[in-house]
Amino acid sequence: KQEVTQIPAALSVPEGENLVLNCSFTDSAIYNLQWFRQDPGKGLTSLLLIQSSQREQTSGRLNASLDKSSGRSTLYIAASQPGDSATYLCAVPQLTDSWGKLQFGAGTQVVVTP
Amino acid sequence: NAGVTQTPKFRVLKTGQSMTLLCAQDMNHEYMYWYRQDPGMGLRLIHYSVGEGTTAKGEVPDGYNVSRLKKQNFLLGLESAAPSQTSVYFCASTQGAHEQYFGPGTRLTVT
Numbered sequence: 001k002q003e004v005t006q007i008p009a010a011l012s013v014p015e016g017e018n019l020v021l022n023c024s025f026t027d028s029a030i031y032n033l034q035w036f037r038q039d040p041g042k043g044l045t046s047l048l049l050i051q052s053s054q055r056e057q058t059s060g061r062l063n064a065s066l067d068k069s070s071g072r073s074t075l076y077i078a079a080s081q082p083g084d085s086a087t088y089l090c091a092v093p094q095l096t097d098s099w100g101k102l103q104f105g106a107g108t109q110v111v112v113t114p
Numbered sequence: 115n116a117g118v119t120q121t122p123k124f125r126v127l128k129t130g131q132s133m134t135l136l137c138a139q140d141m142n143h144e145y146m147y148w149y150r151q152d153p154g155m156g157l158r159l160i161h162y163s164v165g166e167g168t169t170a171k172g173e174v175p176d177g178y179n180v181s182r183l184k185k186q187n188f189l190l191g192l193e194s195a196a197p198s199q200t201s202v203y204f205c206a207s208t209q210g211a212h213e214q215y216f217g218p219g220t221r222l223t224v225t
Contacts, residue, residue, distance in 0.1 A: 046215060
């Protein structure tokens with residue numbers, strides 16, 4: 001069974017610093033990997049989807065890298081702002097069981113201090 | 115284009131009562147999912163559907179039923195609510211193994 005791990009569980013940085021969030025997965029036979037943001041009491045907002053054939057995906061200040069062979073993805077957020085404070089989740093589709101069902105990591109809780 | 119919407123946003127039930135949560139998507143997606151999110155447990159799949167008229171069990175299906183009579187709607191039913199079903203429920207949809215879109219959630223409390 002695919003297992004997804006996110007380290008660290010929590011992160012606090014001063015405004016302006018770059019954020020580096022890590023995601024690792026045990027089964028490298030993934031179709032894609034998705035990064036989400038969740039604000040307290042809210043739903044999940046999709047940030048980036050990176051296909052298995054891609055090494056990187058960028059959207060504004062966000063950049064996600066994918067290394068399938070080592071089972072890792074990294075989300076970089078440049079020049080962090082207080083509005084970036086949220087929990088960030090990575091997820092991969094579990095293809096062998098419930099088709100398309102996402103296997104989530106536990107998330108990294110980010111606080112950006114002014 | 116509203117994406118994925120969920121009704122209601124909040125609900126309080128007494129033990130033994132029943133209710134239905136509605137999920138609707140306007141993206142013509144084939145696949146729809148119901149997850150629940152609990153502190154320390156993360157997101158867990160309850161039921162899912164790979165097309166109109168089809169449903170299947172996920173990780174934690176006990177106590178829930180679902181129906182997908184129309185492609186755009188996926189209903190989650192609780193026949194006899196229990197305090198263990200207190201949770202935040204999320205619906206999601208996707209077209210194949212592509213980007214999944216989530217609804218805003220329904221916060222359910224069972225007393």
